[in-house]
Structure formats: structure tokens, C-alpha cells
Amino acid sequence: MALIVHKYGGTSMGSTERIRNVAKRVAKWWRAGHQMVVVPSAMSGETNRLLALAKDLMPDARSPEALRELDMIASTGEQVSVGLLSLALQAEGLQAVSYAGWQVPIKTDSAYTKARISAIDDARVRADLAAGKVVIVTGFQGIDGDGHITTLGRGGSDTSAVAVAAAMKADECLIYTDVDGVYTTDPRIVPEARRLSSISFEEMLEMASLGSKVLQIRSVEFAGKYRVPLRVLSSFTPWDIDLDEEAKSGTLITYEEDDKMEQAVVSGIAFNRDEAKVTVLGVPDRPGIAYQILGAVAEANIDVDVIIQNVSNDGKTDFSFTVPRSDYGRVLDLLKASVAPAVGASSVIGDNRICKVSIVGIGMKSHVGVAAKMFRSLSEEGINIQMISTSEIKTSVVIDEKYMELAVRALHRAFELDGQPT
């Protein structure tokens, strides 16, 4: 008997008919003798519907008080889902009970709309499992120290599922989604993209952080921190396929490098159109300047991705970084109104029509010239590189967004990723 966590996305929960299928699939696992915890997302479209209502009343919610209300509103989508799934499981003849994040409780900080999980008390869930119940827990949300509802931000249900699996030391966390695994790149852009039967945690982390939408980055971080066995698989297979077959499908995230017999140099191409670039021009080049700029940005709870500071010229330097595109207006306002005057910068410019394209692979560690090959390949297509950022297992470039598809296809071909599924 294993303890298994299932996570189902909004599409899988999109109608009562689909919820019934989720219930049948969960029941199949439970009947095979497993203890089951299920974390469903809101029904597809529901979170958007709720936030559209909120936006109609306050087009640009920014204050903590307003963001708190967004969380009150948006968190209801998952609460409806868990209740419905519990009913569907009860209708299947199982015992089931649903909990909102605050009931578990899943404790978080108070960063409304992008809170982080700080602790999970699993006593209540464990008691229910011991009593033979399937436990359904809301994704995407928790409760802060003052008893306010928080949400984890878009895709937060993945993080909830992995965090619950980690807290409970689950044997495996299965993320059921509308793709059947992790691909070398997005098949909608490169039809030749291949599904990977496994991928190392480090590569998955880079793929997620670089814009692969399969898993939310924080869920991968969580999985890595607690070494949660994690599998991404399709929710579109019939619910009654053989359990052993289902348990081996999709893509497994691995933590041992030698899990993979043969290591490709580059495992995948990731891309992200959801970023914007800002540059603070003419910053006096003195110690602490990066902190003065980025500290203010972090305080406003804006995530910063790529950061570039060039060598100084005449004691002045230019400082560039990228942020989520949705924060573009906010970060420009912040920089112009307070940061630039405070650091004595000459001006602030930005561009929100950029994209980031990255190559990812554990194999890059031991292979030289991988980045050079990437730059040559882009150059051959006439694509200008605006920013470069590297790590041990990935190289990212920021380019004009109109070249995104072209760049991804060229790189997928250059690193010989085209081909048949493994």
C-alpha cells in the first residue's frame, strides 16, 4: 500500500462529466490498495471568470487590502472543485472528504496573490486516510498567520500538490495534465518535438523556470527540495486503462543523474513570451547600487528574472533586468517615480515585446561550445541577441518576440532534438 497524491488541472475538472471521470480514476487507484490524496484545480475558466468580475470593480488592484480580496474571491474556484470531486467519489461508493487550504491547514506567508507555503499540518489528512477516506485538498491556496486566505499565484495547484506530497512523504505525486509529459520543446511550435520518458530534476527546474508551462516552477523547486517522486502524465487517457500502464506513462522527474543511461547534451528548448525588459540608464557605478534597484523591486513583490549589468563607462553604468510582462507597467512606474531619482540614474527605458529562448541540458556541464553553437545558430537566422544569461545547465537569450518561433525551431534542429518519441 502506497500513499499517492494526484493533481488534476482545470481542464480535467472542466465539467461534471469530467469530474466523474477523475473520480473513477482515483477510485481505481484507491481500490488497488493505495491511500489517496487528490489536489484539483478550479474548473477551467472559473478563475478567469472570478478575476474578471474583480477587475471590473477595481481595474488595477495593487494594495495589500485589494490583493487580499482577490484571494478571497479566486480561492473559491478550488473550493467548489474539491466539494464536487468529493461528491463524485461518494457517488462512486468511496468515503471522501474535502478541505479548503485553511482547513488542513496549509500555512503561507501573507504575500497575497503570490504567497509561499511555510508549513503543512498533515494530522487531519492522515487521520482521514487511516480511516479509509480519500482526502481532497484545494490547490492554489492557504492561510496566513492572521487567518486570511492567500493564493499561491497562477499554477499554484501544482505547488500545493507537491507540497502536500512532501509534507506527507508520499510515495509518488502524479500531475495529471492536458499534455502527456515533458517534451523537448512545445509541439505546437515544433511538430518534431519528442516526449521525454524521464528528465532530471535540474533540467525540469530550468525548463519550468524558462517558460515550459508543463509544471509551475515552484512545484519543481519543492519537489527537488524534498525529493518528491514526481510524474507528469495525461488526464486524457481513459480512466479505466490498466493501472500499471498508467503508472509508467508520462515523464518521470528523476533525482539521480545515472537514472538516465545516455545523456544528451541538450534535453530541451524552453521559451517564454511572458516577460518584459527594463533598463535603468546612467546609474553611478558604486557599491550597493544593484541592491538599491532590485531591493525596491523585490519589496513590491515583483519577480526579477534575467539581470544584466555592463562594465562601467565614465563611472556610469546601465542596469537591465526582465520581469513578468504583467508587472511591466508597475515596475516602470516604480523605477521612474522613486528608484531612478534615488540612485541618481539618468532615465528608465523598457520593452515589453521581447521573449526569452533557452537551451537546457545536464550534458552541457561536460560539453564545451554548447553556448557558442546556440549563438551561431541564431546568427545564421539573422536574430539579434539582446541579453544573455547562463547557468551550469542552461543558456538563455532575450530576443525580439517576433523571432521566437523561428529561434525555437532552429535550436531544436541544431541540437538534434527532432525525432521519434523515446
Added chain:
Amino acid sequence: MALIVHKYGGTSMGSTERIRNVAKRVAKWWRAGHQMVVVPSAMSGETNRLLALAKDLMPDARSPEALRELDMIASTGEQVSVGLLSLALQAEGLQAVSYAGWQVPIKTDSAYTKARISAIDDARVRADLAAGKVVIVTGFQGIDGDGHITTLGRGGSDTSAVAVAAAMKADECLIYTDVDGVYTTDPRIVPEARRLSSISFEEMLEMASLGSKVLQIRSVEFAGKYRVPLRVLSSFTPWDIDLDEEAKSGTLITYEEDDKMEQAVVSGIAFNRDEAKVTVLGVPDRPGIAYQILGAVAEANIDVDVIIQNVSNDGKTDFSFTVPRSDYGRVLDLLKASVAPAVGASSVIGDNRICKVSIVGIGMKSHVGVAAKMFRSLSEEGINIQMISTSEIKTSVVIDEKYMELAVRALHRAFELDGQPT
């Protein structure tokens, strides 16, 4: 400075445009110097939408486990409302904060889908009011002793508002609704019905319990128990009408009999089509039999209204009572399967095509012959009376539902209620 509770129904909260109007009205009261607590219902149609989803997965939810999930699901409607209204108030420039029932907390028993409020801890709300905030509290719901979400049943938001007003010793509780007050009877049935500028608490209690949909019965009970000054008024007046005029509109529920200068014999005609009648036939006439039958019904959490037991004949008697029509199937099953065999009854019959029509009036206390006049009036229309139930200030009859409108109109005329608004 007064402490005022406003309650808005689902129609008033039916769109973001209407929510904005609610916010403007609340802001008007707050700017006039009042402390404001607002209890909104779910957006119109939302509770039905949610329960329809649940019903699709479990057509006949009865177990406590299933009813618990219905409450998880249905309670989200109000949670969305409070968050949206709080945003609308913040957009108006006020400080506002919303709370779900469990956050206040509003404590209830564990009778899912029809829970009763046991206590309200107002410390959190009071602190917010003292800080100058408008506090918005979900209607319809609370939390039980084990931390499960409960709902109070249909119309429960009225009860929440009055309970909050009672707990906080509010100066007045204003129920904004889609009618502009309490009428002598439903104007849709009798066009000559008149609005009452005030009504005694006892009469309002009878009107509510007898099917007038203006206020939920339990909210009136609560109001009476704690003598909460309660006013029913229209949410369709423009939000910017003069506050003093608004504060005097609608119908005030009074607690002093001499509030009313001239006492009519009968103040109103109430009716209720939402009942069903069941009869346990051939029950041995021995002590404890009523308890054996009704105890089992109460345990199943089914409300019983009119109860009739005739004198016995050959040591056998027939025992009849009415229940909400939605519980008709359940009560028949219960009586046939366990109660009737246990008490040695011969059979169980029922009818769910009945209605109850009642005359209500404090004046009945001191006037003889009122009931007789009612029976004569019905007899003149050829309407057969199936059951009769009386109290000091009301007389109710159960009749075939097809005669309902006819009976209401005849009684409204017979007791001289037709006329101009007071």
C-alpha cells in the same frame, strides 16, 4: 454615530454594476458618520448554479458527508460576493475588509445545509470598525465545532445579518430587498395589497413562518429574541436618495404594541405552497406515540409545521403533519421504512399538492369570531378545509393548492385589507 448593519439580497448583488451601486449606498451611510457592517448574499443565480453542479454528481445528497460537501460548495457564492463588494468599496475610497463566516467566526451547530448559529465572536469585526473600516461578512454560513463549513439554509443571509446585528448590539439592521416592504399579502396575487409602514414582531414572525418570502423566519426569531431594530426596504431606490428619507422607508418591525396607533383585526394574509402533508393511519393511541413519530422526523432534520392528531376511535388514531415539500419523499420513506412498523401503524399516506393560507393579526387576540369569519369566507368560495391550526395571532388552514389564489383574494377582501398604501 450609530452602528448599522445592511443586508443585500442576491438581486442587489446580481452584477458588478449593481455591486457598485451597493458600495455607493454603503459609502453614503459611512460618510454620514455611521459604523457599517454589510452582509451580502451570493450573486443572484449563483447558489442555484453551484447546487446544480453538485446535484449532477449526486442527485439526492442525504448523508452528513454529502451535505457537508454541499455546504463547502454553496458557501463560495457569498465568499465571492463579499470580496467583490469590498473591492467596490475600496474603489470608492473607503477602507473595507471582507470575512467568510469561519473567519469572524460565526459559530454554528453541525446540521449541514440547515445549521443554526450558536455564537458570534465580534472582536475582529469591532476592531476593524474602530479602525474606520467597513466590514463585509458573508451571509448564509458559519463554521461548526470541528472546523467544517456550514450553511444556514435558503434565505440564511437574513439570519446572518440579524445575528450579527444582535451580537454587536447594532442600532438598526436594514434588509435591502427586491420588495419595498411588508405587504398585507403578496401583490402579485392581490393587486390591492397595501404596504405596512410598521408591523409588530409577532405578526412578522407569523407572516414569515406562514410563507411570506420577505424575511426568513429564523431571522425574525433572532430579531425578536434580541429585539434587533429591523427594517425591510427596497434596494431599487437610487443609491443617492436622501439618507433620512431612505432611513424611514420600507416597513419597520416593532416590539411595542402601542407603536401602532390603530390596530387592525387582521394585518395580513400569508400563504405557502411549499408544504406537503403526510398522515400515519391507524396508530395505537398510547402515551409517547407523538414523540415516537416526530422524534424520528426531527432526528432526520426535517422541519414539521402543522401537526394534527384526532381523537381516537377504537384505540386507534390518525396522525397528520406537514413538512417542507422538498422533504416529502424523504419523510415518506422514513415513515414507511421505520416509523410506521415501530409504532404499529397500519399505513402511511401523503399529499404534496396542498397549500397553507393564514390570516395574521395582533388584533385577533381581542376580537372573537375572526376564525369563524375566515372559515365562512372560504366556504362561500366552495373551498374545502383539510387541516386547521391556530395561535393567538394567526389562523391557518391547509387546502388544495389549486384554490390558493382564490382563497387569498377572498380573505384579503373579507378582512378589508384592500386599499391604498398606508
